[in-house]
Amino acid sequence: MKFTLKIWRQNGPEEKGRFVTYEAHDVSAGMSFLEMLDGVNQGLIAKGEEPVAFEQDCREGICGSCSLVINGIPHGPDRGMTTCQLYMRRFPDGAVILIEPWRARAFPIIKDLVVDRSAFDRIMQAGGYISVNTGGAVDGNVLLIGKDQAETAMDAASCIGCGACVAACKNASAMLFVGAKVAHFATLPQGKPERTRRVKAMLEAMDREGFGSCGNQYECEAVCPKDISVRFIATLNREYLRAGIVESGLPGEPGSPHAEST
Amino acid sequence: MTRLLNHFQSSVGSKMVMALTGLGLVTYVVFHMLGNLQVFEGSHALNRYAAFLRDMPILLWTARLGLLSLAVLHIGLAIRLGLRNHRARPVAYAVHEYRQASFASRTMAVSGLVLVLFILFHLLHLTAGVIDPTSADRLDAEGHRDVYGKVVHAFQNPFIVALYLVGQLGIGLHLSHAVTSSFQTLGLEYAAFSRFFKAAGPAVALVVVLGNVAIILGIFLGIVRG
Numbered sequence: 431m432k433f434t435l436k437i438w439r440q441n442g443p444e445e446k447g448r449f450v451t452y453e454a455h456d457v458s459a460g461m462s463f464l465e466m467l468d469g470v471n472q473g474l475i476a477k478g479e480e481p482v483a484f485e486q487d488c489r490e491g492i493c494g495s496c497s498l499v500i501n502g503i504p505h506g507p508d509r510g511m512t513t514c515q516l517y518m519r520r521f522p523d524g525a526v527i528l529i530e531p532w533r534a535r536a537f538p539i540i541k542d543l544v545v546d547r548s549a550f551d552r553i554m555q556a557g558g559y560i561s562v563n564t565g566g567a568v569d570g571n572v573l574l575i576g577k578d579q580a581e582t583a584m585d586a587a588s589c590i591g592c593g594a595c596v597a598a599c600k601n602a603s604a605m606l607f608v609g610a611k612v613a614h615f616a617t618l619p620q621g622k623p624e625r626t627r628r629v630k631a632m633l634e635a636m637d638r639e640g641f642g643s644c645g646n647q648y649e650c651e652a653v654c655p656k657d658i659s660v661r662f663i664a665t666l667n668r669e670y671l672r673a674g675i676v677e678s679g680l681p682g683e684p685g686s687p688h689a690e691s692t
Numbered sequence: 693m694t695r696l697l698n699h700f701q702s703s704v705g706s707k708m709v710m711a712l713t714g715l716g717l718v719t720y721v722v723f724h725m726l727g728n729l730q731v732f733e734g735s736h737a738l739n740r741y742a743a744f745l746r747d748m749p750i751l752l753w754t755a756r757l758g759l760l761s762l763a764v765l766h767i768g769l770a771i772r773l774g775l776r777n778h779r780a781r782p783v784a785y786a787v788h789e790y791r792q793a794s795f796a797s798r799t800m801a802v803s804g805l806v807l808v809l810f811i812l813f814h815l816l817h818l819t820a821g822v823i824d825p826t827s828a829d830r831l832d833a834e835g836h837r838d839v840y841g842k843v844v845h846a847f848q849n850p851f852i853v854a855l856y857l858v859g860q861l862g863i864g865l866h867l868s869h870a871v872t873s874s875f876q877t878l879g880l881e882y883a884a885f886s887r888f889f890k891a892a893g894p895a896v897a898l899v900v901v902l903g904n905v906a907i908i909l910g911i912f913l914g915i916v917r918g
Contacts, residue, residue, distance in 0.1 A: 438786075449786065502789035528787050535780050598791070600798075601777035605704075633704055642780035643703035643773050645797060646873040652791035661881045667704060668879025674699035 431457040431518060434526045435470065437482055440539050443546075447539065449528070452482075459519035463506065464489060464496060466518050483542040489514040491655060494590030497597070498543055499530040504594035504653045512592065512655040532593055534602035536639040547593050549639040550607060556635035557628035558611045560620050579617050586614035588656040595650035595658075601642030606650040608636050609666035610658050616669050626676050629669040703776065704877075706769045711874035713766040718871060718896060720759055721863070725903040728843075731916055732907075735840035739832050742839040763811075770804060796869035806862030813855065818846065847911035856908050860901050867897035 433454040440447030452474075457466050464486050471481035487495035496513040500506040506516040521527065529543065537545040575583075587610070595606035612629050615621025621628070644663055651660045699705050727745075730737045746752060790798070817823040824846060832838040846852050872893030875881075880889065910916045 499785060502785060502787035503791065530785055530787075533781055533783050533785055535782055600793070602780035603777070630699075633702055637703050640780055642777035643707055644877075645777070645800070646869070646876050647790075647793035647797045649791055649793050660876070661886075664876050664879050664881030666879075667708070667877055668881070670699075670702075670704045671708065671879055674696055674705070677699070678696040 431459055431521075431523045433457060433466070433518075433521065433524070436526065436528045437543070438530045439482070439542055440531075441541065443538050443540060457518050459517070461518045462489065462514055463498070463500070463516040463518065464514050483540075483544045485544050486514060491515045492590060494592040497532050497545065497592060497594070499532065499597055501528050504532070504597040505592075505655050509652065510655060510657045512590075515655075532597035534593075534596050534641070536602065536604070536641050537593060537596065545593075547591070549641070550591050550593065550604070552639065553604070553608060553632055553635040554611065557624070557631035558615075560615060560624065562620075573619050575618065583614050583617040585659065586610045586617065586662050589614075589654075589658050590656055592655060594653045594655060596641065598649040598653040599642065599645075600647060600649065601645055603644050603650075604636050604639075604641040605644040605663045605666060606654065606658055606660065608632050609660075609662035609664075612669055613662040613665040616665065625669065626673045629666065629673050630677075633666075633670060703773065706773055707877045710766055710769045710773070711877040713762045713769075714870055715874055716762045717759070717766065718867060720755075721867075721900055722896070725900050728907055729903055731840065731843060732910065735832060735838070736834070738840040738843070739834070739836040739838060743836040746837070767804075767808065770801075774801065794869060796865045797873070799865055800869060803862045803866040806858065807866055810855070810859030810862055814859065817852070818842065824852075843907075844911050844916060847908050850912070853908055853912045857905065860904050860908075863904075864897045864901040867900060868894045871896045 435452045435454055436449045437452060438447055439450045452470055454466055454470050457469065461469070464484070467482060467484060474481045485495045485497055487493040489496075491512040491514060494512075496505075498505070498513045500513065500516070505511060505513050507520060508516060531537075531539055531543045532545045532547075534545075536549040537547055540546050589607060589610035591607065593604075593607070596602050596604050599606075612632060615628060616625050646660075648660045651658065700709050727741060728738075730741050796803070813823070821842075826845075830838045830841060832841065847856070870893065872890055875889045875892065907916075
């Protein structure tokens, strides 16, 4: 197969970027999108040109490294799929394919198609954890958790943090990511003690990083490679509302001596 | 209390205030439409209803100031969030394809602007009587202000009818996304009710638009006469 690629090239964060057209020859239908790009890069290296920088790691749809907005859709045309799992047989022979990086103020471009997603790490550092004492590991199944709760938490926890939700959102909002993380912890008993502090800290971090807010268009859900449901955004909103009520107490009432400190 | 106010300063908090103020305004719009349907009962019923509302100045002005503050909060926060959202993506995509966003959700800013302009026109037209002063403040046989005559006179003019129909288009589009959206923003999500929540927006929009269009066209087509 043969493709014409229009790829965003940008030398550094402060440089001006532009689309450059490349031809991909001898592409097999069984190649993944990233393998096709590897081929293009080999050609560029052989010619002594700078290869196209893109992120990748596991190539089995689990690490969350690959990104790429393909023809205007993050992770390409299929639902519930990362770019590395997208195969070239999905495109008609001879097609023109436009490849762009994630675009958001909170995800500045490092080079070409590689963006800095450390904003997500800082949101996680703000509250995306549970506090556990060190020492001997707890026996399995000491805490009994209902099947439905366990499944809901797992649905949320399957987020791989790739950032496609931000890339697809008209407002570059990270609410699906933060919602998945908050819902994951809020559903499980281990996450309950810190739930009030967590949702506030993570949302403050999200605002600080310069992400937009949710417009309830649900584009994020449509491109999420792990099919994370937007109901977790509702969970996030509910947790935030709860935190506001719990924290403020009733007017004039002294704070509870046992209240969770923030 | 300051803590609670700070809580609603954030992006999610602002959205919640927008959802609540929006739902307040929607409630008014629904009752406004229901009250006005009395035009089909004739001049006596509508003028008595109008006099009944006007006879309680405290209630009238509380409602007016309440609606004004709801609208100011709603629009102010919409602008603030909109600017923030705009800043969140400084470089636009060369190609962007929507996958499941509804038409109404993509045009919220436009339909909102149409609504603001329409409401201003509507207030100047039928409430203040600035745009068409000819029929202002006449009295009917019972000594009530002749609201019925004023409304019937207004909707015999095709230009006014066209403007009001555009306003209804704006309100229908805006509400069909807004009401469902507000439930999500307030964290109301429960598997058994998800279909109900999804249908609520389009249903409210349809009821409001049908009711209002019935009044406008009822008069214009001569079903309701002066």
